[in-house]
Amino acid sequence: MPRFLAAAALATLLLTVSARAADEPVTLNFVNADIEAVVKAVAEMTGRNFVLDPRVKGVVNIVSARPVPVSLVYPTLLSALRLQGYAAVESNGVTKIVPEADAKQHASPVTVGPVTAGGDRLVTEVYALKNESATQLVNVLRPLITPNNSIAAVPTGNALVITDYADNLRRIERIIASLDVPPAGEPIVVPLRNASALDLVQILNRLLADSGGAPGAAPDLQQRVSVVADPRSNSVLVRSDSPSRLARARALIEQLDAPGRAGGNIFIIYLKNAEALRVAQTLRALLSGGGDTTGGASTLALTPTASLNVSSTATPST
Numbered sequence: 144m145p146r147f148l149a150a151a152a153l154a155t156l157l158l159t160v161s162a163r164a165a166d167e168p169v170t171l172n173f174v175n176a177d178i179e180a181v182v183k184a185v186a187e188m189t190g191r192n193f194v195l196d197p198r199v200k201g202v203v204n205i206v207s208a209r210p211v212p213v214s215l216v217y218p219t220l221l222s223a224l225r226l227q228g229y230a231a232v233e234s235n236g237v238t239k240i241v242p243e244a245d246a247k248q249h250a251s252p253v254t255v256g257p258v259t260a261g262g263d264r265l266v267t268e269v270y271a272l273k274n275e276s277a278t279q280l281v282n283v284l285r286p287l288i289t290p291n292n293s294i295a296a297v298p299t300g301n302a303l304v305i306t307d308y309a310d311n312l313r314r315i316e317r318i319i320a321s322l323d324v325p326p327a328g329e330p331i332v333v334p335l336r337n338a339s340a341l342d343l344v345q346i347l348n349r350l351l352a353d354s355g356g357a358p359g360a361a362p363d364l365q366q367r368v369s370v371v372a373d374p375r376s377n378s379v380l381v382r383s384d385s386p387s388r389l390a391r392a393r394a395l396i397e398q399l400d401a402p403g404r405a406g407g408n409i410f411i412i413y414l415k416n417a418e419a420l421r422v423a424q425t426l427r428a429l430l431s432g433g434g435d436t437t438g439g440a441s442t443l444a445l446t447p448t449a450s451l452n453v454s455s456t457a458t459p460s461t
Contacts, residue, residue: 178201230308337402
């Protein structure tokens with residue numbers, strides 16, 4: 144122990160002599176130096192006020208091959224203390240050195256928004272999420288938090304409260320920003336001019352059933368395409384998390400929504416009040432009694448569609 148105290152005293156003396164001017168670089172040379180002595184030397188250099196927990200014991204090694212700016216002395220001390228299992232909590236102009244396991248219970252700075260602090264300072268950050276669930280993100284982020292620090296979800300406000308070192312919080316902030324994004328795959332509406340939406344959706348479901356994965360492998364939800372028919376507007380609603388699959392489905396719809404082949408004239412009549420089935424029966428009864436004036440070359444077909452309440456009339460083209 145006397146040897147350690149002598150080394151600490153010598154290191155303190157070297158530090159004080161090297162830093163006669165506040166703006167001059169200093170050379171740090173603490174070898175097996177007592178933590179208390181090193182903190183005193185840093186306090187003289189930086190003008191900070193320190194309070195040491197009685198449980199803070201041990202030695203540290205801080206050696207710089209070249210002079211370093213005075214502004215780096217305090218961050219270097221924090222890094223050395225963290226390696227020994229201690230943390231610094233800044234509050235009201237006083238820096239308390241306590242065991243890392245108890246640091247989160249002290250009044251560390253609380254911020255909302257981007258983390259402005261840096262280094263091994265202990266900070267409590269509140270992240271308000273806009274899209275992702277806070278409860279689900281806890282399971283993702285917990286392994287990234289220092290074991291002695293904490294992360295908690297606030298379901299009512301969909302927010303995260305994390306206490307950790309500032310440098311690690313900056314990394315976590317970037318991870319949260321990349322995960323807390325609007326959901327992909329907003330549905331698009333593709334109106335149809337010729338085909339029936341109900342019939343087209345059945346074809347699309349068969350064509351797009353393949354997710355593109357290997358045979359026997361679990362389906363990739365990112366490649367799934369959902370198509371739904373809207374009979375009222377005769378449109379198809381398409382949704383997918385994959386932009387390429389969404390574009391493929393839209394291209395298929397546009398190709399299938401082609402005019403009917405030549406050879407007959409098809410007229411679609413939308414009914415507002417009457418029922419298509421009854422109108423078709425009445426028209427068939429009226430037209431069945433008429434004579435054939437074209438030698439049998441002219442035919443008339445009536446096809447009611449009850450789901451859309453329309454009547455289709457087909458006659459040969461002239």
